[in-house]
Amino acid sequence: MTAEINVEHLGKKFNEFIALEDVNFSVHKGEIFGLLGPSGSGKTTLIKVLTAQLDQNKGKASVFGMPVNEMKRVENKSRFGLLTDNSGLYKRLSVEENLMLYKDLYGLDDSAIDEALAFVNLQDARKKKVSKLSKGMLQRVTLARALMHNPDLLFLDEPTSALDPGNTHHIYKGLRKLNEMGTTIFLTTHDMAEAETLCDRVAFLHEGKIQAIGAPSELRLRHSDQSMIVELTNGEQHTLPLNELTTAERLEEWMRHQLIQRIWSNEPTLGDIFMEMTGRDLR
Numbered sequence: 001m002t003a004e005i006n007v008e009h010l011g012k013k014f015n016e017f018i019a020l021e022d023v024n025f026s027v028h029k030g031e032i033f034g035l036l037g038p039s040g041s042g043k044t045t046l047i048k049v050l051t052a053q054l055d056q057n058k059g060k061a062s063v064f065g066m067p068v069n070e071m072k073r074v075e076n077k078s079r080f081g082l083l084t085d086n087s088g089l090y091k092r093l094s095v096e097e098n099l100m101l102y103k104d105l106y107g108l109d110d111s112a113i114d115e116a117l118a119f120v121n122l123q124d125a126r127k128k129k130v131s132k133l134s135k136g137m138l139q140r141v142t143l144a145r146a147l148m149h150n151p152d153l154l155f156l157d158e159p160t161s162a163l164d165p166g167n168t169h170h171i172y173k174g175l176r177k178l179n180e181m182g183t184t185i186f187l188t189t190h191d192m193a194e195a196e197t198l199c200d201r202v203a204f205l206h207e208g209k210i211q212a213i214g215a216p217s218e219l220r221l222r223h224s225d226q227s228m229i230v231e232l233t234n235g236e237q238h239t240l241p242l243n244e245l246t247t248a249e250r251l252e253e254w255m256r257h258q259l260i261q262r263i264w265s266n267e268p269t270l271g272d273i274f275m276e277m278t279g280r281d282l283r
């Protein structure tokens with residue numbers, strides 16, 4: 001598998017403060033990879049290193065097989081898109097005029113603006129001044145700008161943090177489609193539901209260190225206590241070990257008397273696992 005991003009023993013300090021320590025991971029081409037961590041864990045710092053906005057103090061990082069420093073070159077900049085919360089939009093210009101600047105910069109057709117606005121569900125706001133937009137609308141314009149040149153790789157720093165559920169769902173659908181068409185996506189979030197819904201693999205970042213890495217289902221299974229919960233029609237709940245004869249016997253008995261209301265697996269959520277490993281939640 002080709003690595004679109006590769007990070008080895010990466011470290012970043014701000015004076016004496018260690019923001020990233022011995023970080024190691026790869027993101028494969030075509031993957032949606034999520035970096036999960038609470039506020040201050042180092043997510044934005046890592047994105048800044050990967051997009052050549054900050055230099056690391058230790059280790060190596062490469063994007064598209066090149067050292068990250070090469071991402072400063074114009075021809076490489078056009079291969080990735082970046083969404084961060086510092087929007088860099090021109091407040092006195094309209095949504096459309098802002099996107100027009102990027103369209104010209106990347107030499108795109110006019111249709112790129114229509115497509116990007118449809119992607120973020122903002123067609124009706126194209127003539128609005130950026131200074132008049134809500135936080136969620138601003139986030140969507142920034143996302144439109146990040147993806148309008150159809151990049152090979154998208155860096156999204158908390159892409160839906162300001163969005164309502166309807167727009168979040170619309171953006172998820174769009175991102176999945178974009179990914180199916182070949183864009184690799186690296187996103188940061190502290191929303192575990194977002195990570196479960198979107199990501200092929202996730203890494204947990206805590207105090208600058210990666211604590212765990214894997215597919216959400218694989219992580220849940222790895223931390224599962226191998227039990228199931230059975231709720232009976234009278235409201236009783238029973239926790240039973242998986243794959244044991246006694247469980248099969250009890251289930252058979254209940255089923256014969258049509259006493260089972262529902263059954264579910266007792267696997268932990270990503271948030272539970274994060275809490276178990278670090279002693280704090282993702283918020």
Ligand SMILES: Nc1ncnc2c1ncn2[C@@H]1O[C@H](COP(=O)(O)OP(=O)(O)OP(=O)(O)O)[C@@H](O)[C@H]1O
Nearest residue numbers: 014017019037038039040041042043044045046190
């Ligand atoms: N330029 C800087 N100078 C000094 N310290 C910094 C700088 N940038 C980040 N930090 C510190 O590094 C740590 C990681 O910050 P970072 O912004 O990467 O966290 P984050 O996980 O993205 O948080 P959030 O979810 O709140 O955006 C924080 O303690 C932050 O205060």
